Amino acid sequence: xxxxxxxxxxxxxxxxxxxxxxxxxxxxxxxxxxxxxxxxxxxxxxxxxxxxxxxxxxxxxxxxxxxxxxxxxxxxxxxxxxxxxxxxxxxxxxxxxxxxxxxxxxxxxxxxxxxxxxxxxxxxxxxxxxxxxxxxxxxxxxxxxxxxxxxxxxxxxxxxxxxxxxxxxxxxxxxxxxxxxxxxxxxxxxxxxxxxxxxxx
Numbered sequence: 001x002x003x004x005x006x007x008x009x010x011x012x013x014x015x016x017x018x019x020x021x022x023x024x025x026x027x028x029x030x031x032x033x034x035x036x037x038x039x040x041x042x043x044x045x046x047x048x049x050x051x052x053x054x055x056x057x058x059x060x061x062x063x064x065x066x067x068x069x070x071x072x073x074x075x076x077x078x079x080x081x082x083x084x085x086x087x088x089x090x091x092x093x094x095x096x097x098x099x100x101x102x103x104x105x106x107x108x109x110x111x112x113x114x115x116x117x118x119x120x121x122x123x124x125x126x127x128x129x130x131x132x133x134x135x136x137x138x139x140x141x142x143x144x145x146x147x148x149x150x151x152x153x154x155x156x157x158x159x160x161x162x163x164x165x166x167x168x169x170x171x172x173x174x175x176x177x178x179x180x181x182x183x184x185x186x187x188x189x190x191x192x193x194x195x196x197x198x199x200x201x
Contacts, residue, residue, distance in 0.1 A: 003115045004122040006033055010040070011126020012133060017043050020127050027123040031089070031116060035060045042186065051187060058190040066093050073103040087112040168192060 007027065014023035017040060030036055035056035042052040067085055070093065074081040084105045089112055096108035157166045169189040176185035 001118075003033075004118040004125075007119045007122025008126040008129070010036055011123040011128075012130040013044075013126075014040050014123075015127045015130040023127055024120070024123055027120050030056070031119060032056070032060055033119075034090075038186070047184075051184065054187055055190065058187065063088060069101070070103050070105075070108075074105055084109065089115060091115070165192075 010027070010033070011023055014026075014036075018026075023036075026036055026039075038059045039052040039056040042055050043049075047055075066088055070085065070088060071081075074084050087109045092108045092111040092115070093103070095111045096103045096105065098104060153166060157163050169192055172192050173185045173189035176188055180188070
């Protein structure tokens, strides 16, 4: 239900910016709340398509690290391992963790499978309902942008190094917002935060 609700808000907010078809296709193909909201935030702020795509890629780069952690728990052929990897989303990956560095791949699949149709269906409902709702700000749906990312932040920022990386990224974004074109500050901040989080203390 939470995935469906967030997808509805994405559909409502994306329709005025991306049209009716693009948000639905994006949810079918991309299936990433962080990447899709990040790209939409760039477009809403007046940024270009390239900046929006790069922002989505940077936000989804975390799946590389998650995949490396998951890989030793996968068995079978390269094709079957790739199929399991395709079901990796944040909540499923965390739920499948067994606490000793290993993962239960089938449990991850079970958690992800109901999320995908909920995400796509929610986007469709949001796109269709957006016509009737008019300005999404009247319902406070625009507040879901910061709430969504603050929620991600609390989940991801654990420990001094990651907290410093997040704080530095926020500072960079604030500093460049009045100076750089829309979309560039978040790209610079994301890249810097990702690089800082990998530095050894």
